[in-house]
Structure formats: structure tokens, C-alpha cells
Amino acid sequence: MQRVYLDHAATTPMVAEAISALVDQSAKLGNPSSLHTSGREVRKDVEEAREAIAKFAECAPSEIIFTGSGTEANNAAIKGLFWSARESNPKRKVIVTSPFEHHAVMDPIDWLAVHEGAEVVHVGVSSDGVVDLDDVKRIIEARADEIALISIMHSNNEIGTVQPISEIVQIASEKQIAVHSDAVQSFGKVEFSFKNLGLTAATLSAHKIGGPLGIGILILKRGLEITPVLHGGGQERDIRSGTLNAPAIVSFAAAVKKVHSEFLERNNRVRHLKESLKATLNEKVSDIRFNGRSENSLPGILNVTFPGAPGDALLLLLDAENISTSTGSACSAGVAQPSHVLLSLGLSERDAKSSLRFSLGHTSTDSDVAYLGSVIGKVVERARAAGLK
Ligand SMILES: Cc1ncc(COP(=O)(O)O)c(C=O)c1O
Known part of the structure; x- marks a missing residue:
């Protein structure tokens, strides 16, 4: 008998369009950073994919930074924003977050607390799983000049509650505080617009919407430079070095188009x-x-x-x-x-x-x-x- 799969939040089956795109693109030779014709052809495919995803996430194509997973995008955003904020003002060491983040947010923050002197402040949450906006306001009023960033998920992976991110951004922006949101579970399931939310950074992952495993996105506000976690060839705005995984990127875009259409x-x-x-x-x-x-x-x-x-x-x-x-x-x-x-x-x-x-x-x-x-x-x-x- 067939298995009944009720674990789609862990990973969901790839859609046929994403499988075909992955296979077809894998047969194409060329490093998208190479200057010759083969490289440029693959680069064109990658840039078309970037545009397609940007359209659905409502951000500029240049705001998309491809990573190897949602976990990597969270690490890049949280560590990068923290290091950059602290460099511009050593007082900025507070990270405001929720107590129910995914480990891919919670653990980089804990790491920064243990190794880099970050102070973690948790916002209060209601018994039905929603961040308390009054508490967010209170923390920001009390500690505005010390806050390096706020990282609160767009929706929770265990209980499914969608968080009031737009309101959080509104409160934070009065004090010019960066807000990152892990939108891995939300993208393709509920409305998500990077532009309308006004976020500084957001995280997406392909395998939660029918795309392949091992490809994520950090959406990072245009023009913002953050300290990279990875150093190397300088791909992706110097923030995420490493040869772009063109087949996975093109396949991610195919999954996004499919989700968008239905x-x-x-x-x-x-x-x-x-x-x-x-x-x-x-x-x-x-x-x-x-x-x-x-x-x-x-x-x-x-x-x-x-x-x-x-x-x-x-x-x-x-x-x-x-x-x-x-x-x-x-x-x-x-x-x-x-x-x-x-x-x-x-x-x-x-x-x-x-x-x-x-x-x-x-x-x-x-x-x-x-x-x-x-x-x-x-x-x-x-x-x-x-x-x-
Ligand atoms: C909310 C949330 N954030 C991040 C991740 C990690 O994404 P990835 O599997 O692409 O590393 C997951 C996956 O379980 C998730 O549910």
C-alpha cells in the first residue's frame, strides 16, 4: 500500500515542472560566472530564474541572494546583520527574537551569544502562538540604540501561526532597526511580499514548495552590505561566495511559477x-x-x-x-x-x-x-x- 504522507512541512514532493527543469538544466555545461558563451548561457538561465522568483516574492531581482539552504540564508542574515551593526556601533549587541523560532534561527543566535557577546532578548508570545506586539514596542523603546537586529519568523513551522511582521517592521523602522524574517514556511502558502512588509531581510527555501532540496534564498534589501559568513569567489553580491547551483535555481523558479499559477x-x-x-x-x-x-x-x-x-x-x-x-x-x-x-x-x-x-x-x-x-x-x-x- 502507498504511504500516507502527512509531513509536508518537513519537505514536500517536487512538482513535475521542477523535476524536468532540474534534469534539463543539469545537462547544460557552463559555470554561470564564466565569460565564454557556455557560461553566459547558463548565467542567462539563472538570471531569468532570479527574475521569476523576485516577481512572486515581490522584491527586486538584485535583492535575491541564492544560498545552499534556508538554514544557510538564516545564518548569513543573522550573523551578517549582527556583525555589521556591531561594527558600525559596538553598543549594538542585542538580538530580539521569538522563543519559537526554528533551530536554523535559534542556533545561529545562540552561537552569537556564546562566541560574539550577543545578548538575546525574547519577545513574549500568546498561548495561541502569536508574538505580543506591545512587548516588541516595550523592548524597542527601552533598548533601541543597543539592538543589532530583530529576527522573527513569518510563520511557525510547528503550529502554523502567521506572525504580525508588518506591524513589527513598522515599530522597528521608527528607530531604523533591521528586521529579518524566516519565511520558509510561508512562501507559496500565504501572502508574502518582501516589498509590502518593508523587511530588511527574509529567508526562503525551495523544498517546502515543490522545488529541490539544497537551495535557499536570502532576500536582502537593495544596496545593503553585510559581513559575509562565507569567503571565496565573491558571487552573489560578495555575500555568498560559491559557484551558483544553476540546476537547483532554475528548478526552484519552475516550482515558484507552478505555485503562483495555482x-x-x-x-x-x-x-x-x-x-x-x-x-x-x-x-x-x-x-x-x-x-x-x-x-x-x-x-x-x-x-x-x-x-x-x-x-x-x-x-x-x-x-x-x-x-x-x-x-x-x-x-x-x-x-x-x-x-x-x-x-x-x-x-x-x-x-x-x-x-x-x-x-x-x-x-x-x-x-x-x-x-x-x-x-x-x-x-x-x-x-x-x-x-x-
Ligand atoms: C521555519 C523554517 N526555517 C528554516 C528551515 C530550514 O530550511 P532548509 O531545510 O532549507 O535548511 C526550515 C525547514 O525545516 C523551516 O521550517
């Missing part, structure tokens, strides 16, 4: 399926709670607490039934850790460890939800019988 249809269908999944779970399992909020959220992410049932047991029992899901939390030395995202919303360790993320995407169907509905009752019963160790 944006509303695709996302409305996925949101509808999520509502149907929610209803199914409510019908089949007693005493469950949904984390996050449904309004202003990503179409495909549903995070559920099944009190008394260990999340890792649920994941493995569902896997044995051919269903892929995620606990969202890290596993450290073989011991399941509670999700820092759920803890930040005020869940107890026990409840955080009894939670599962279902994430739907462009290939999800009604029969996926129906199949999950046919097994979830017995799976939760078994997991609850095993209990939390």
Missing part, C-alpha cells in the same frame, strides 16, 4: 483538508487539544496534543500503519525532548511530549484523511496504554 486553488484545497482532518480527529479521539490558532495560519499545519499518549510512540505507531507525521521536537541522544515551540506557549512538558504535527500539502487528498481516521483511534489507545515514561 496559489488560491491549492491553498484553499489544503486548508479545507486540514479542517476535515480536524473534524476527523475530534470524531475519532476523545480529549484532544489543538495548538496554535486557525485564523491567520498556514493552510496545511495542524498541531495536536493527545494527553497521555507519548508523541514518539504515536509517530512510530502511525509509521507502522504507513502514515508519516512529525513530533516537531528534537531527539537528543535518543531521548525525546519536548518541543521548545509548545513549551513557549505554556504547555507542560508532559503535554508538549504528547503532541504531534500533521502537515498537509499539494499532493494530500481526502483519502489520506479518511485513512488516518480509520487507524487513529486504535493508535492513540495503544499509545495511551503505553503512557508517558
Whole structure:
């Protein structure tokens, strides 16, 4: 039997257009930085891809810096903005962030705190997973001259809540503070416009929207120079050295065009399926709670607490039934850790460890939800019988 894949937030299947583009471009010879005809032909493909992606992300093509992943783009933005701010004013060492960022934001910030003297200030968040704007205002008023940057995600990868980025940028811009936002989960799923948000920097990743693995984008405001993490050939505005991965870039653009052409249809269908999944779970399992909020959220992410049932047991029992899901939390030395995202919303360790993320995407169907509905009752019963160790 086919697997039921409910882990699209981890990675989603490539769309056919992106696969063809990847294969076709891989057959073309030439380094896009070479001056000869072969190089220039590949350069043209890369620049057309850059323009196509810029159109959808609503930024200037020159604001796009291709990287090897979303993780790399986050590192480049956060470290680069921090180092540049500190260089222009040694007092600027504060990084304002949320407590529920992805590790690809949280860990570079923690690294800067340990190795570069950064001070991390977390904004408060509501129990349904949204940044508290009054707290952002309070922090900015109190520490404006010390803040190097603000980095707050556009939407959360575990609970799907979309954050008030435009409002945050508005507050920060009064004090000329740079704002970076990790939009990896938002791009292609909810409205995202770099220009309208007024951000300094944003992060995108191809494999969350049907493009290939290993290609990301740092969108960085025109004209801004930041200290690079990587040094080398000076490609991508001297901010990200390394030969451009032309096949992945062209394939990313193909995925973007596809998402763009069916944006509303695709996302409305996925949101509808999520509502149907929610209803199914409510019908089949007693005493469950949904984390996050449904309004202003990503179409495909549903995070559920099944009190008394260990999340890792649920994941493995569902896997044995051919269903892929995620606990969202890290596993450290073989011991399941509670999700820092759920803890930040005020869940107890026990409840955080009894939670599962279902994430739907462009290939999800009604029969996926129906199949999950046919097994979830017995799976939760078994997991609850095993209990939390
Ligand atoms: C919110 C968020 N940021 C960053 C990343 C990392 O992106 P990549 O897999 O391209 O490194 C992910 C992927 O899981 C994510 O969900």
C-alpha cells in the first residue's frame, strides 16, 4: 500500500515542472560566472530564474541572494546583520527574537551569544502562538540604540501561526532597526511580499514548495552590505561566495511559477483538508487539544496534543500503519525532548511530549484523511496504554 504522507512541512514532493527543469538544466555545461558563451548561457538561465522568483516574492531581482539552504540564508542574515551593526556601533549587541523560532534561527543566535557577546532578548508570545506586539514596542523603546537586529519568523513551522511582521517592521523602522524574517514556511502558502512588509531581510527555501532540496534564498534589501559568513569567489553580491547551483535555481523558479499559477486553488484545497482532518480527529479521539490558532495560519499545519499518549510512540505507531507525521521536537541522544515551540506557549512538558504535527500539502487528498481516521483511534489507545515514561 502507498504511504500516507502527512509531513509536508518537513519537505514536500517536487512538482513535475521542477523535476524536468532540474534534469534539463543539469545537462547544460557552463559555470554561470564564466565569460565564454557556455557560461553566459547558463548565467542567462539563472538570471531569468532570479527574475521569476523576485516577481512572486515581490522584491527586486538584485535583492535575491541564492544560498545552499534556508538554514544557510538564516545564518548569513543573522550573523551578517549582527556583525555589521556591531561594527558600525559596538553598543549594538542585542538580538530580539521569538522563543519559537526554528533551530536554523535559534542556533545561529545562540552561537552569537556564546562566541560574539550577543545578548538575546525574547519577545513574549500568546498561548495561541502569536508574538505580543506591545512587548516588541516595550523592548524597542527601552533598548533601541543597543539592538543589532530583530529576527522573527513569518510563520511557525510547528503550529502554523502567521506572525504580525508588518506591524513589527513598522515599530522597528521608527528607530531604523533591521528586521529579518524566516519565511520558509510561508512562501507559496500565504501572502508574502518582501516589498509590502518593508523587511530588511527574509529567508526562503525551495523544498517546502515543490522545488529541490539544497537551495535557499536570502532576500536582502537593495544596496545593503553585510559581513559575509562565507569567503571565496565573491558571487552573489560578495555575500555568498560559491559557484551558483544553476540546476537547483532554475528548478526552484519552475516550482515558484507552478505555485503562483495555482496559489488560491491549492491553498484553499489544503486548508479545507486540514479542517476535515480536524473534524476527523475530534470524531475519532476523545480529549484532544489543538495548538496554535486557525485564523491567520498556514493552510496545511495542524498541531495536536493527545494527553497521555507519548508523541514518539504515536509517530512510530502511525509509521507502522504507513502514515508519516512529525513530533516537531528534537531527539537528543535518543531521548525525546519536548518541543521548545509548545513549551513557549505554556504547555507542560508532559503535554508538549504528547503532541504531534500533521502537515498537509499539494499532493494530500481526502483519502489520506479518511485513512488516518480509520487507524487513529486504535493508535492513540495503544499509545495511551503505553503512557508517558
Ligand atoms: C521555519 C523554517 N526555517 C528554516 C528551515 C530550514 O530550511 P532548509 O531545510 O532549507 O535548511 C526550515 C525547514 O525545516 C523551516 O521550517
